[in-house]
Structure formats: structure tokens, C-alpha cells
Amino acid sequence: MKKGRSATLFILAVIIIISLAFAGFKGVEIGGWEFKSFDKAITKGLDLQGGVSVLMEITDENLSSEDLEKNLEKTKQLLDLRVNKLGVAETTVTAEGDRRIRIDIPGQFDSKEIVDSLQKTGNLTFKDSEGNEVLNGKDVEEASVMTDNTTGKPVVTLKLNEEGKQKFAEATEKNLNKTISIYMDEDLISSPVVESVISGGEAIITGSKTVDEAKNLAGLINSGALPVTLKVASIESVGAQLGAEAMPNAMKAGAVGILLIFLFMIFNYRMLGVIASITLTLYTMLVLIVFVEANVTLTLPGIAGFLLTIGMAVDANVLIFERIKEEMAKGVSAKSAVKAGFHNALSSIVDSNVTTVIAALVLYFMGTGPVKGFAVTLMIGIVLSMFTAIFITRKLTEWAINMGMLSKPWHFKVKRG
Structure with a gap:
């Protein structure tokens, strides 16, 4: 029963995340109600729309x-x-x-x-x-x-x-x-x-x-x-043309960067990398939804801040996964390795993110214009990256273990002596 319940929850979570990503980037209209794509819904700054x-x-x-x-x-x-x-x-x-x-x-x-x-x-x-x-x-x-x-x-x-x-x-x-x-x-x-x-x-x-x-x-x-x-x-x-070209180019650069991150994570951590990619997809959606709801004006420096937080979200996953691999190499079970890995990595993740939040606050209160935009997107991204890395990644990993997706050392790219 536990295996079936975990499999159902895992598959349901993946479907919801993929559906949310599709709706966010393509836009959906159902029965007269429109879910606008992020490109239409997010307020763009001067450098993105002229x-x-x-x-x-x-x-x-x-x-x-x-x-x-x-x-x-x-x-x-x-x-x-x-x-x-x-x-x-x-x-x-x-x-x-x-x-x-x-x-x-x-x-x-x-x-x-x-x-x-x-x-x-x-x-x-x-x-x-x-x-x-x-x-x-x-x-x-x-x-x-x-x-x-x-x-x-x-x-x-x-x-x-x-x-x-x-x-x-x-x-x-x-x-x-x-x-x-x-x-x-x-x-x-x-x-x-x-x-x-x-x-x-x-x-x-x-x-x-x-x-x-x-x-x-x-x-x-x-x-x-x-x-x-x-x-x-x-x-x-x-000019309108310069602004119009900036947004698609920035989105292409972001998409290529995120894809390379996904490939890196999957190559280095196998099934854990797949889970990290799913979590990062959700993270990206959550950040963009917050931008829409908070009426954040997105600028090119803001996009840079957003992409930087994706890197930090990956860094949190890397810390967790390396700790898990260390535990797996000791010969402990997958469930115990995951529990210990998240526990051991938590202090490092919190410390690194808190110091970055402090730096972002200084930029926000001391800076003007684009600098403030960079600081705002950075702070939003850091908070959500900690949430997705610590809670969502952990929950998906636990479900994957319960359903048998993560059980053997090679699933973690670990070789036991």
C-alpha cells in the first residue's frame, strides 16, 4: 500500500508540475477563463519592452x-x-x-x-x-x-x-x-x-x-x-525593436542554461538528477508566479538575478546529493542515506542562503533602479529555492525510494568497494 500510494503521489506531482510549466509558458484558455503565459502576464521593464x-x-x-x-x-x-x-x-x-x-x-x-x-x-x-x-x-x-x-x-x-x-x-x-x-x-x-x-x-x-x-x-x-x-x-x-529583441534573447539564454543544468544533474546523479530537474522546473514556475502576483517589474538585471538563484537552487541540491552519496558509499540503506544527507546538508544550505539574502537586502536599500530589481528577484528566488530544495526535493526523493525508483547504489551513481 505504501509503495502504491507513493507511486501515485509521485506521478501526480510530476503531472501537476509539467502541466503548470506548459500553462505558464504557452498559456491556457478553459471555458472563457484564461491563464496568461508568463511572457504576457509579467510586467516588463524599460530594457525589455522599450x-x-x-x-x-x-x-x-x-x-x-x-x-x-x-x-x-x-x-x-x-x-x-x-x-x-x-x-x-x-x-x-x-x-x-x-x-x-x-x-x-x-x-x-x-x-x-x-x-x-x-x-x-x-x-x-x-x-x-x-x-x-x-x-x-x-x-x-x-x-x-x-x-x-x-x-x-x-x-x-x-x-x-x-x-x-x-x-x-x-x-x-x-x-x-x-x-x-x-x-x-x-x-x-x-x-x-x-x-x-x-x-x-x-x-x-x-x-x-x-x-x-x-x-x-x-x-x-x-x-x-x-x-x-x-x-x-x-x-x-x-527603441521598441531593441526592447522586443531583448526579452526573447534573454529567455533563450535562460532556457539553454537551465537545460544544461538539467543534463549536468542527470549525468552526475542519475535518478536524483531527474528528481532535481523536476524540482527546479517547479521552482522556476513558482518564482515566475510570484513575479506576476507581486507585480514585479522584470528587467535584464532582474533576469540575471533570477538565473543566479537557479544556480543557487542547484547548489543546494548538489550539497544534499553529495551528502547522500557519502552515506550510500558507507553501505547504509537508501532511506537512511537520504535522511542523513538532508540533515547534514541543511546547515550549509541555510548559511549560504542567509548570507546572500543579507547581501541582497544591502543592494535593495542602498541601490537604485535596476540594482533594486536585481535584489528583489534575488531575494524571491533564494527563499523559494530553499523551500523547493529542502521540502519538495526531499518529499519527491522519499516517494521515489518507497516506490522502488531509488534503491540500488547505481541509481545514485555510487560505487561500493
Whole structure:
């Protein structure tokens, strides 16, 4: 009964792992439900799909180091919010030095409109016909885009906070049949005539020619005014073709590397090598699933980190298998050799992986951009490699022994004297 149960569990585990691998790399659609392939589901970085990298610099000179540090962080957060409000997905906003902020925008190649929006300080003001400010962006609670039922054109609707509601009611009462002009920074957006007192706390900005233009304006208003003035220090573009070629090439290199690892393990450890190959397949799937669920942005350095963890996962298996072979050479049974091998290798595996995790944490907290991506993939990979090596490999090995797949010394490539 034990042999049959172990055989059933082993075969079932192998089928599940192979099915998961097939679905992950090819994609599956069942009854309208789609399991996207990893190529479609994983968020790709700038170097894998092309795009634009914009480096912004603070131009204000009269700032103390304390104010500069505080404004840099606030500006970074506002730019991140602003870019995402503009509908640009998968962006990375990082500080470089004490005056510069880099915005990586994958998949976007026409950067002019985005750069123009980033450079605006985002200071919204309402002025009466005499040029007096009656309202500003701080009085706005939320901006959204709607279509005017009369003209069919997009408009930006503003919902004012309590203070803004009172200010706007007073301003419209004083300026009946006069204009209240709306400015974004120094640019005049619209200059409507006040036809009635507006006390409901809502205002409408007209003048947007397209929905995208209205969304940009709403995004600027929602993100708020920047505390400093910015200029573009540099713009770097990665072409769509270059980015498109990078991903397949990286996947081919990874596939060849993994295949060579499988062949090495099978040649050196025979049936144990087969089990290691099955486990590494599961490990690869688990890492990629975590990338998808955690919305990790995969870059070329990230792929390098991922492949490095595969090597570390193999290293863990090598440590275990060598200990098992040492026990088998002493003449003990396969079951005892496996138990002793895993026990003896555990401390070495934990020590080596913990030190690597510490190094990855240092890279994550001290590094920026691609370095952080490398560190994240490295940490995820290390944790999962320990799990698969210590638990999955052990369980598959125990089942293989119970079903008779691992019993003789040559199954382990061991020669007894």
C-alpha cells in the first residue's frame, strides 16, 4: 500500500508540475477563463519592452540641505502620482543624488506630452477680472473627466472642499456677469463668464480638445503642485525593436542554461538528477508566479538575478546529493542515506542562503533602479529555492525510494568497494 500510494503521489506531482510549466509558458484558455503565459502576464521593464527614461533636476538654488531632502522626496511622490494619473502604467520613479529624479516609462515612445506635463509645477489658480486670486489647487478635493452633454466635448469637473466651496460661492457672487479665469501655472486654460452664483462646490473647466488632454489636466490637478521647479536633465529612449529583441534573447539564454543544468544533474546523479530537474522546473514556475502576483517589474538585471538563484537552487541540491552519496558509499540503506544527507546538508544550505539574502537586502536599500530589481528577484528566488530544495526535493526523493525508483547504489551513481 505504501509503495502504491507513493507511486501515485509521485506521478501526480510530476503531472501537476509539467502541466503548470506548459500553462505558464504557452498559456491556457478553459471555458472563457484564461491563464496568461508568463511572457504576457509579467510586467516588463524599460530594457525589455522599450520606452523612455527622463531625468528631471531641481533648479531651485536657495534651498537648505534639509529642505532639499524633504522637497526631493515629496517631488518624487508627486511625480509618481502624476505620471500614473496621466495613464502611464508600470513606471519607475527613483531619486538619483540630492537633486535629480529619474522616471522610467516602459512602452511609451512619444515623450513630449509626458515631459511637458512633468515640467509643469501644477499650480492651479482661479483669478477674477482684476487679476486677484479667488481660488487655488489646495481648495480642490478631486478632479475628474466627463463629457459635456451639450457640446459632446470632454470637460474637467472639480469637486471643491468645504473651504473651497465657500470661497467659490463668494467669488461667483461678487463676479456675476464677469469672467473668472483659470490658470495652470502661467497658462490660461479657460476664461468663462459667471452666469449665476455657484454654491454647490463644483466647477467645470472647458477648453480641452481631446479626452487625453482633459485627463492630463485632471491628473495634474489631482497630483497637486510641485514644491520645486524642475527641468529636464536628459531623455534616453530605448527603441521598441531593441526592447522586443531583448526579452526573447534573454529567455533563450535562460532556457539553454537551465537545460544544461538539467543534463549536468542527470549525468552526475542519475535518478536524483531527474528528481532535481523536476524540482527546479517547479521552482522556476513558482518564482515566475510570484513575479506576476507581486507585480514585479522584470528587467535584464532582474533576469540575471533570477538565473543566479537557479544556480543557487542547484547548489543546494548538489550539497544534499553529495551528502547522500557519502552515506550510500558507507553501505547504509537508501532511506537512511537520504535522511542523513538532508540533515547534514541543511546547515550549509541555510548559511549560504542567509548570507546572500543579507547581501541582497544591502543592494535593495542602498541601490537604485535596476540594482533594486536585481535584489528583489534575488531575494524571491533564494527563499523559494530553499523551500523547493529542502521540502519538495526531499518529499519527491522519499516517494521515489518507497516506490522502488531509488534503491540500488547505481541509481545514485555510487560505487561500493
